[in-house]
Amino acid sequence: MSTDIKRKILIIGAGPGGLSAGMILAHRGFDVTIYEKKPFIGGRNSGLKIDGYTFELGPTFVILPQTFREIFSLAGRNIDDMLEIKSLDPLYELHYDDGRAITMYFDKPKLKQEIARLFPGEEVGYEKFMISQKKKFDRLYACLKVPYIRFYNYLRWKLIKAAPVLDLGVSVHDVLSRYFKDEDLKIAMAFQAKYLGMSPWECPGAFTILSYVEHEFGVHHPIGGVHKISEAMGKVVEENGGKINLGMGVKEVILEGKKAKGVLLENGEKVFADAVIMNADFAEGMSHLFKNEDRSKYNDESLAKKDYSCSTFMLYLGIDKKYEMKHHQIFFAKDYKKNVEQIFNGKTLPEDPSFYIQNVSVTDTTLAPDGHSTIYVLVPVPNQKDTKIDWTIEKKRYRDLVIKKIIEKTDLADLEEHIKVEKVITPADWQNDANVYDGAVFNLSHSLDQMLYLRPHNRLEGYKDFYIVGGGTHPGSGLPTIMESGRIVADLIGGSVKTNS
Numbered sequence: 248m249s250t251d252i253k254r255k256i257l258i259i260g261a262g263p264g265g266l267s268a269g270m271i272l273a274h275r276g277f278d279v280t281i282y283e284k285k286p287f288i289g290g291r292n293s294g295l296k297i298d299g300y301t302f303e304l305g306p307t308f309v310i311l312p313q314t315f316r317e318i319f320s321l322a323g324r325n326i327d328d329m330l331e332i333k334s335l336d337p338l339y340e341l342h343y344d345d346g347r348a349i350t351m352y353f354d355k356p357k358l359k360q361e362i363a364r365l366f367p368g369e370e371v372g373y374e375k376f377m378i379s380q381k382k383k384f385d386r387l388y389a390c391l392k393v394p395y396i397r398f399y400n401y402l403r404w405k406l407i408k409a410a411p412v413l414d415l416g417v418s419v420h421d422v423l424s425r426y427f428k429d430e431d432l433k434i435a436m437a438f439q440a441k442y443l444g445m446s447p448w449e450c451p452g453a454f455t456i457l458s459y460v461e462h463e464f465g466v467h468h469p470i471g472g473v474h475k476i477s478e479a480m481g482k483v484v485e486e487n488g489g490k491i492n493l494g495m496g497v498k499e500v501i502l503e504g505k506k507a508k509g510v511l512l513e514n515g516e517k518v519f520a521d522a523v524i525m526n527a528d529f530a531e532g533m534s535h536l537f538k539n540e541d542r543s544k545y546n547d548e549s550l551a552k553k554d555y556s557c558s559t560f561m562l563y564l565g566i567d568k569k570y571e572m573k574h575h576q577i578f579f580a581k582d583y584k585k586n587v588e589q590i591f592n593g594k595t596l597p598e599d600p601s602f603y604i605q606n607v608s609v610t611d612t613t614l615a616p617d618g619h620s621t622i623y624v625l626v627p628v629p630n631q632k633d634t635k636i637d638w639t640i641e642k643k644r645y646r647d648l649v650i651k652k653i654i655e656k657t658d659l660a661d662l663e664e665h666i667k668v669e670k671v672i673t674p675a676d677w678q679n680d681a682n683v684y685d686g687a688v689f690n691l692s693h694s695l696d697q698m699l700y701l702r703p704h705n706r707l708e709g710y711k712d713f714y715i716v717g718g719g720t721h722p723g724s725g726l727p728t729i730m731e732s733g734r735i736v737a738d739l740i741g742g743s744v745k746t747n748s
């Protein structure tokens with residue numbers, strides 16, 4: 248370790264991945280400098296402030312808070328000294344098109360009663376599901392915490408032991424069908440595949456752990472917003488001696504052969520270092536920060552052939568009143584399967600979309616002026632690849648359609664007359680303004696051929712001293728796993744991880 252102490256590390260991007268690696272490495276004594284293109288910290292997990300209203304740009308669900316606690320402790324901090332993280336009960340409310348709703352309580356006896364009320368008899372399957380998923384989660388999560396940068400890493404004992412319970416050859420929907428009969432209940436336990444931007448009918452069965460972790464460990468909200476986690480991470484980077492340069496984009500990674508030597512900034516300055524970590528969206532970063540001829544494996548052609556997550560259509564509404572609606576609400580399309588197929592296979596815009604609404608002001612009064620509230624709406628839609636959707640034409644029409652659906656399906660009947668500020672983000676905006684490849688906001692899909700060793704490696708294959716963090720590398724998209732990518736890279740650079748174990 249002593250020889251590493253003064254090593255200089257450059258990080259491209261101050262999203263959760265870059266900040267996670269940065270705060271751990273700075274704590275370990277490395278000389279860390281982060282360059283962030285935007286004038287603010289946090290990437291997709293940043294705050295969006297408009298006229299006194301504060302929205303989350305992206306994440307609204309905090310799951311597995313134990314991972315956040317671990318990552319902060321590796322950087323020498325207690326996250327609970329910096330943020331008040333509230334556990335939500337109920338977790339969320341789910342609405343079917345026929346008007347039925349299920350409240351997913353964190354409190355288990357209440358939840359079982361609720362399942363029995365709507366789906367009599369299925370509470371038995373729920374208990375069995377939770378027992379079987381505990382085993383899967385315990386084994387799988389241990390496998391996700393380690394890098395897969397050699398083929399023989401597949402032979403890790405942890406992975407071999409986990410393999411029989413991972414359900415890799417079947418889908419999330421298949422696994423749920425073992426425990427539940429009612430399709431509507433399966434949807435209530437399967438929609439989490441969308442967190443990975445995937446269809447429950449295609450997402451590998453291993454990912455039923457997502458609903459398990461929500462039910463087992465809860466869904467949480469940091470007061471001030473989920474983006475406060477990014478801000479707290481930035482503070483830790485700086486308190487640990489790292490530097491964060493906002494509004495300073497990187498134009499190119501400087502290579503000597505295949506060794507990363509530093510970066511060329513957009514302002515023309517060259518900065519040299521011992522290692523470079525890329526947190527920029529993986530495919531977008533590879534396309535723009537390297538010349539095509541310098542990228543054998545991840546050239547433009549191979550990136551175009553990869554499978555990407557869906558995108559999202561977003562509405563951020565500042566409201567001059569408060570609604571009683573619960574913190575997290577999901578409204579399913581009448582035909583959920585068709586809705587999913589339109590997004591992933593047909594690549595058409597759903598006219599009957601499923602949508603998610605966050606009414607954070609029922610939990611957190613810090614995000615809007617007194618007596619006001621913020622409403623965040625997320626609609627999963629196709630990414631930009633091979634789609635004919637023209638958002639310059641669709642933006643206004645789709646905004647109106649989504650508002651109409653909200654008014655029809657929710658208690659927010661007077662929504663439109665109370666909107667004081669409004670912002671819309673389309674997949675084209677994610678692509679062009681947020682530098683997200685094809686607007687696929689949840690990054691590369693988590694299909695079997697893009698997981699573990701087959702996902703871009705944390706120490707990127709084909710390069711020396713060049714590392715990847717964030718949703719596009721192992722272990723994958725979602726805040727806890729993105730933070731794990733930071734830990735993995737910090738350990739690889741710090742030399743404390745044995746890659747041949």
Ligand SMILES: Cc1cc2nc3c(=O)[nH]c(=O)nc-3n(C[C@H](O)[C@H](O)[C@H](O)COP(=O)(O)OP(=O)(O)OC[C@H]3O[C@@H](n4cnc5c(N)ncnc54)[C@H](O)[C@@H]3O)c2cc1C
Pocket residue numbers: 259260261262263264265282283284285288289290291292304305306307308309310495496497498526527528532559625681682688689716717718719724725726727729
């Ligand atoms: C709408 C939405 C909802 C989501 N909801 C959840 C949720 O509820 N829970 C959850 O766990 N996850 C959620 N996610 C997924 C994921 O956790 C977040 O997207 C997360 O912020 C991704 O982190 P990241 O570090 O991979 O990348 P980013 O947050 O995108 O960070 C990358 C950073 O790199 C910067 N950058 C790019 N190019 C350059 C360059 N050339 N030079 C310098 N800087 C550059 C970018 O500006 C950005 O700041 C959601 C995502 C979205 C979009």
